[in-house]
Amino acid sequence: MRRRLGFITVGSMVLAALTVAQPPAQAGATAAAGSATVAEARATIQGRPSTDADTAARLSIAYWTPERMRAARPAPMPDGVDAPDGEAADRPGRIGAPRDVAAPAAPRSSAATLNTAAAVSGHGTQAVNASPGVGRVFFTHNNENFFCSGGTINNPQANMVSTAGHCVHPGDGGSVWFDNWVYAPEFTEGKPLHGLWSAKEFTSVEGWVDWGYLWWDFAFVTMHPLDGDRLVHVTGGQGLSVNKSKTLSAMLLGYPAEAPYDGQSQYYAQGNIKAAGVQRVKLKDCPLNHGASGGPFLRAWDNDLRFGYVNSVMSYKFSGNMYGPYFDDDVLDIYTVAKNKQ
Known part of the structure; x- marks a missing residue:
């Protein structure tokens, strides 16, 4: 089985003696050797x-x-299927007790001005603040x-961004x-309201970097300070949750760029997520x-x-649904490695 991105072909190993039918996740079970191992790299410029x-x-x-940004x-999303x-x-x-491992933090800077995300959604129209x-x-x-797209995470070093694995490495x-x-x-x-922040180090997982498995398609990026300030102090940061229900209300925010969107401002979709496969979640009919x-x-x-609290990241679309990896103790392990990086 292969997962294809527009800029690279991502190989997925087919494990022997398995069928598409998949049993439910087992608490305390461990991933196949290697896939859950942290993958790290220093960013380059x-x-x-x-x-x-x-x-x-x-x-x-x-x-x-500005010309290069325009x-x-x-980035092309990986191709996906509902149950690979x-x-x-x-x-x-590895589903332990539900936990909020980081709380949302408001910005210390008054420069984080209030804007309104464009009211475009497959789930109705409402005023949602960017x-x-x-x-x-x-x-x-x-x-x-x-x-x-990415989200700022309120980690101890005030310098973290969450994103998809395929946004840091081709897998x-x-x-x-x-x-x-x-x-x-x-x-x-089309303007970076709070400046351009440079990546310092990537932290992902071998299940994505080595194999391009969709259920591992997440990463954390630690950022350099900018003008002596730390990212979360300037913008505030999202919280982070693990082991929460796979059926809860979620707000998805990002920068879609295919019609009817232009990628120049935030857009949202909101609804109740559902379990997908074994260790993924999805928002149905996501635009x-x-x-x-x-x-x-x-x-x-x-x-x-x-x-809010980051509970997954947008990975790929299939049959109109937006999928993301489920955040459990496997994700917590990777966050724990990344959270104190300077």
């Missing part, structure tokens, strides 16, 4: 390791001109510029992570599309605070 914050900011701003293409072979054996699930804790991600791969087993990776929180009308990859599934969304 113009092919060079991203070392100090001032140099990273200078090089990132020099590269990501010309960047939405091998999921039950590779990620049967979150300064959601932004557009830019990166380079094979000399082409792409963009995804082909190779060693090349995406170059020139920056985050523009609350990107609005968001390419460019929204990596944007958060937010539970307990507070429209006044403009934050």
Whole structure:
């Protein structure tokens, strides 16, 4: 079985003696050897390791001109199916007690001005405030510029972004992570309202990096300070939940760029998510599309605070439904590795 992205072919190993029919996740079970192992890499800018914050900011701003940001293409989502072979054996699930491992935090800066996300959704129209804790991600791969979405996480170092695995690495087993990776929180009308923040280090999982398994399609990115400030202090940050119900109300925020969307501001979709496969969730009839990859599934969304708890990230669409990996103790392990990185 293969998962194909527009810029790379992602191989998925078919595990022997398995059928498409999949048993329910078992609490306390462990993933197949290797897949749950952390995968890490230092970010690069113009092919060079991203070392100090001032140099990273200078090089990132020099590269990501307004023209390059406008010309960047939405990252292609992986192809997906509802129940791929091998999921039950590779990620049967480690579902512990439901936990909020990080709480939402408001920005310390008054610069995080209130904006309103465009009222476009497959689930009706309402006033939804844009979150300064959601932004557009830019990166380079094979000399082409792409963009995804991401969410700021309130971690101890105040420097974390959550996104999809396919927004940091092609998932082909190779060693090349995406170059020139920056985050523009609350990107609005084509402008980075709170500056361009440069990636320092990527933290994902071998199940995505080596095999491109959709149920592992998530990553955490720690960011350099900008002008001496830390990301969460400027924009605020989402909380993070694990082991929550697979059937709850969620707000999805991101930067879709295919009609009727333009990718220039935040858009939302809201509804009740459902369990999918073994360790994934989905929002049915979700209108968001390419460019929204990596944007958060937010539970307990507070429209006044403009934050919630990241409970998954947008991975791919299939039959009109938006899928994301289920956040359980496997995800908590990766977050724990990343959360204290300077």
